[in-house]
Amino acid sequence: MLIETPTVRPAAPETTETATPADTAAPAAGRRRHDDAPDTMALFGRLAGLEDGPERDAVRDELVTAWLPMAHRIAGRFRDRGESIEDLRQVAALGLVKAIDRFDPERGAFESYAVPTITGEVKRHFRDRMWALRVPRRVQELRNKVRVARRELTQSPGSPEPSVADLAAHTGLTEEEVSAGMEALESFSTLSLDAELSAGDDGYSLADTLGAADASFDTVIDRESAKEGLRRLPERERAILYMRFFEDMTQSRIADRLGISQMHVSRLISRSCARVRDEALGQRTGHRATGRPVRTCATTATREEREGC
Numbered sequence: 001m002l003i004e005t006p007t008v009r010p011a012a013p014e015t016t017e018t019a020t021p022a023d024t025a026a027p028a029a030g031r032r033r034h035d036d037a038p039d040t041m042a043l044f045g046r047l048a049g050l051e052d053g054p055e056r057d058a059v060r061d062e063l064v065t066a067w068l069p070m071a072h073r074i075a076g077r078f079r080d081r082g083e084s085i086e087d088l089r090q091v092a093a094l095g096l097v098k099a100i101d102r103f104d105p106e107r108g109a110f111e112s113y114a115v116p117t118i119t120g121e122v123k124r125h126f127r128d129r130m131w132a133l134r135v136p137r138r139v140q141e142l143r144n145k146v147r148v149a150r151r152e153l154t155q156s157p158g159s160p161e162p163s164v165a166d167l168a169a170h171t172g173l174t175e176e177e178v179s180a181g182m183e184a185l186e187s188f189s190t191l192s193l194d195a196e197l198s199a200g201d202d203g204y205s206l207a208d209t210l211g212a213a214d215a216s217f218d219t220v221i222d223r224e225s226a227k228e229g230l231r232r233l234p235e236r237e238r239a240i241l242y243m244r245f246f247e248d249m250t251q252s253r254i255a256d257r258l259g260i261s262q263m264h265v266s267r268l269i270s271r272s273c274a275r276v277r278d279e280a281l282g283q284r285t286g287h288r289a290t291g292r293p294v295r296t297c298a299t300t301a302t303r304e305e306r307e308g309c
Contacts, residue, residue: 037111038066044105063100064093067114070097074118081126087124095121142181145171229276231285237272244269 007023043063075092079085095118102117103110148235149170153162162170167178193207228237236258243249243257251269255262 024213035129037070040066040110041105043113044110045102047100048105060100064097067100067110068093070114071118072113078122078126083126088125091122091125092118092152095119111196135214140185142177143184144181145173146178146181147185225280228277229279232279233272233275237268240265240268241272 023184028280040063043066047056047059047063051060055104071092072089075088078088096114098121099114099117103113107113110236125138145293146167149167153159153166153170164175164178164182167173167182168175171178173181193210194205198206228243240254240258243254244251249257251262251265255265258265
C-alpha cells in the first residue's frame, strides 16, 4: 500500500470496533466505543428496506451525517503527507458514502466494515492522484518500506543516517530494491520551475538555473563537417576561400593578387563552395537530417557565392 496506517494493537483494533445498538447489551469487555461511533443499526435496517426515492435519500443523508466525524478522524491519520486536510476529509466522506451504500446490516457492525473501506479510499487517493510522476505500484511499496525503515532507524536521538546496506538489512530487501525505493522518495511531488531557490532580494527560480541551447553549436557542427572537404580542395582554391571569407577581401582584390579575372574568382568560389557542401552533406547522411545546407560561407558573400554555398 502507498501509505501506512499506525500500528494497531489486537487489544482494541479500530477495524473491529462495533457500534452497539442502543437496545442491546453493553459492549464486550476489552472493546471501547468512540464518540464518533453512533448507534445507527435501526437506521441501517430501515435503509435496507426502502426503495430508491426521497425517503431513502433522507435516511442515507442522516447516516452520512451521523458517521461523518468518524470519516474525519480517519482522514486525520493522513495529515502532513502532502495533501490538505480538507481534501482528505472530502475523500474520506466519499469512502463513507460508498460504505453506507454497500453495507449489509445482517453481516455485522457498520464500523468494522466502514473503517477499512474509508481507509482504502484515502490510500487510493494518495496512490492514484498525488504522485506527480507515474510510478509503478511495486516501486511505491518499496518507497513506503524504505521510508518506514529510515524513520525506525533514526528515531533515537543522535542516530546516524542509515546506509543502503542498513536499510536492506532492516527491511529484508536487496540493496537494488532499497535504491529504487530511495529514488521514489523524490518522485512523489515535483518542484515548479518558478519556485524561488533563494530568500534574498536577488532570489532566483529553478528555471534560472537551466541551460539554454547555444546558437554557436550549429556553426561548430557545420565547420567540422566542412573541414575534410576544404582539405581536399586545391591549394589555390583554399587560398581564395580564405581571402574571401576570413580576410573579407573582395573578388576584385583577390583577382588582382592572383593575376586572374574577377569573373574567374567568382566561378572558383562558387565551385569550391558547392564541392565542400556536397561532401559535407554526404558525410552527414545517416547521422542526422538538418533540412538546410551547411553554412560554409560568410554573410558577406555575394548572391552568386551564397548560391554556390
